[in-house]
Amino acid sequence: MNIDAQINQTKDEESERFKVVPIIVSFLIAGFIGLFSETALNMALGTLIVDFNIHETTVQWLTTGYLLTLGILVPVSGLILQWFTTRQLFIVSITLSIIGTFIAAIAPTFSFLMLARVVQAMGTALMLPLMFNTILLIVPPYKRGKIMGLMGLVISFSPAVGPTLSGLILKTLTWHYIFWFSLPVLMIALVFGIVYMQNVSTPTKPKIDILSIILSTIGFGGVVYGFSIAGDGGWGDSTVITAIIVGVIGLLLFCIRQTKMEQPMLRLRVFKYPMFVVGLILVLICMMVILSSMIVLPLYLQNSLALGTFAAGLLLLPGGIVNGLLSPVMGSLFDKFGPKWLVILGIIIVTGSLIGFSTIDLDTSSGFLIAMHICMMIGVSMIMMPAQTNGLNELPRELYPDGTAIMNTLQQVAGAIGTAVAISILSSGTEKYLKNVTDATNPLNKLLAFTSGVQDAFIFAIIVAIIGLIVSLFIKRVHV
The missing domain is CATH 1.20.1250.20 (MFS general substrate transporter like domains)
Incomplete structure (x- = not known):
């Protein structure tokens, strides 16, 4: 047996202790419905403007707020993944998605819907890094392309069908049903995950540096917010300029701090x-x-x-x-x-x-x-x-x-x-x-x-x- 074959056999034996297919299916279901509800709502923005009697710049916050939440929480996910088990993070992320979707389904006002979008984004911010990190841990490198391809199917297919299905829903029902149809699928993903999800890594619980979290939040949040509102406010708008400048300064300070810490929140040596x-x-x-x-x-x-x-x-x-x-x-x-x-x-x-x-x-x-x-x-x-x-x-x-x-x-x-x-x-x-x-x-x-x-x-x-x-x-x- 040649060296490559021996290495592959060892990696296969290591991954056999995980139920790879059920774990992947859990992520596929959760990822599909999460991305579907994100793009499906975009087609209802015109309806929401009329129903809530709000301006276009106000309704745009349903997208801006979602992106801003991701921009703040996803950088911290590298630390979160090292503090909690796979099962804990999966269950929490799906639960947040379910809560956000339910609030959106019953939302009587724009404020409630905005809250729902933030809660949904919190679930997505945990789910995306967890999904990729889990695949890297349970799938041998020489098989990852195919599994990543399946994830690509979900990531591409759900946003593609979202606008079409939501257009069909809006023809006959109210925008609330975009979320009502999503809710049972998320419940299925939760039950499936509770039954089949395994812990694929051991939490190391590195030291939490509050200043790094603050700088990360200001940096990534400022940049995402600035660019998100630039389309409406224009590049000369003082809020846009201030947000981007503050964000860039925050990112620079964050990067400098990470390179000087023994246990950084985000290890930037990946860029080596x-x-x-x-x-x-x-x-x-x-x-x-x-x-x-x-x-x-x-x-x-x-x-x-x-x-x-x-x-x-x-x-x-x-x-x-x-x-x-x-x-x-x-x-x-x-x-x-x-x-x-x-x-x-x-x-x-x-x-x-x-x-x-x-x-x-x-x-x-x-x-x-x-x-x-x-x-x-x-x-x-x-x-x-x-x-x-x-x-x-x-x-x-x-x-x-x-x-x-x-x-x-x-x-x-x-x-x-x-x-x-x-x-x-x-x-x-x-x-x-x-x-x-x-x-x-x-x-x-x-x-x-x-x-x-x-x-x-x-x-x-x-x-x-x-x-x-x-x-x-x-x-x-x-x-x-």
């Missing part, structure tokens, strides 16, 4: 591993492209093409489904061939689809949009999980909590940045077009101006993708 850094950059670029596209495309479909929410959701559904179905396939290919050519080809496909999107106008056919969206999501499936898995594979076992916490935290930051920049470019592109027409009040000119802003936003996404292509050339397979 080159493939982790490359994988992280590619994942962040993917998040920026996905979230900027997924906020610009629905706006284009509903404003420029005058489609309803349900029709817009249906048009974007095929790409999400294809991405979800391909994720396990890409995971298996990663296990067999490594990440290099998968990721490079994926970035090329994504860039090509974004170039296609940058040409859309008022006469663009639905078939072209569906084809471009499918191509983009195929490319994403070739990048996201292979880059993430390869990067995490390079880390030693004791750095898994820190690596997953950093990767999940910076994804929220990248998402907030990508969304804010895309919206601001769309707005400035629209204004620039209207300044160069003779009749800015003409409805046709307004549509053409908005479409021009959409094209500019996709040019920004192309630039980000090209940067990703350059970075992808440096990726190498990690042999563990």
Whole structure:
């Protein structure tokens, strides 16, 4: 028997004491419904504005507050994972999701719904790092691609069907039923987890540094908040500028403190591993492209093409489904061939689809949009999980909590940045077009101006993708 086979056999024997399939299923159910309720609510924002008699900037807090909670709690998750058992964290995270979903389902006012979103985000902030950390501990490296691919299926499929299903719900029922339908599935996930979830790590209970938690909260919270409100307030808004500056200063102080502590809250030496850094950059670029596209495309479909929410959701559904179905396939290919050519080809496909999107106008056919969206999501499936898995594979076992916490935290930051920049470019592109027409009040000119802003936003996404292509050339397979 050769050395590799002996190593693989040893890793298999180590993982056999865990019931891998039931544990993974528990996470899949919880992850699916958590992400579904997140994106499903976005389609109901217009209805909520009318029902609660609130302004657009107020209702946007349902998203901003959710992202802000993630930005504050996910960095601390690396410490939390080392203080509590897997079962404890799973049960607490699902319970928080259930409580938040129930409050949302019965919410009589906007304040109650806002509270519900924060509680839901607390559950998600615990669930995401716990899920990735558990996979790293119970699945041997040479099998992780396939399992990560299954997670990718859930992460991609649930946001894809969320807008379509919520559009269908809103056609016949009130927005409350988005949460009522989610509640029983979360209950099933809780029961399933109580029965099958095992403790896969031993809590080491490192020292808690209160100042690090405060700096982390100010740093990540300030940056996420600043970029989240920049789309509405504009980059010149004093609140936006102050939040981002305070956040950056907080992050700098946080990083300096972590490097000088014997037991840091977040061990930044994960950045000494080159493939982790490359994988992280590619994942962040993917998040920026996905979230900027997924906020610009629905706006284009509903404003420029005058489609309803349900029709817009249906048009974007095929790409999400294809991405979800391909994720396990890409995971298996990663296990067999490594990440290099998968990721490079994926970035090329994504860039090509974004170039296609940058040409859309008022006469663009639905078939072209569906084809471009499918191509983009195929490319994403070739990048996201292979880059993430390869990067995490390079880390030693004791750095898994820190690596997953950093990767999940910076994804929220990248998402907030990508969304804010895309919206601001769309707005400035629209204004620039209207300044160069003779009749800015003409409805046709307004549509053409908005479409021009959409094209500019996709040019920004192309630039980000090209940067990703350059970075992808440096990726190498990690042999563990």
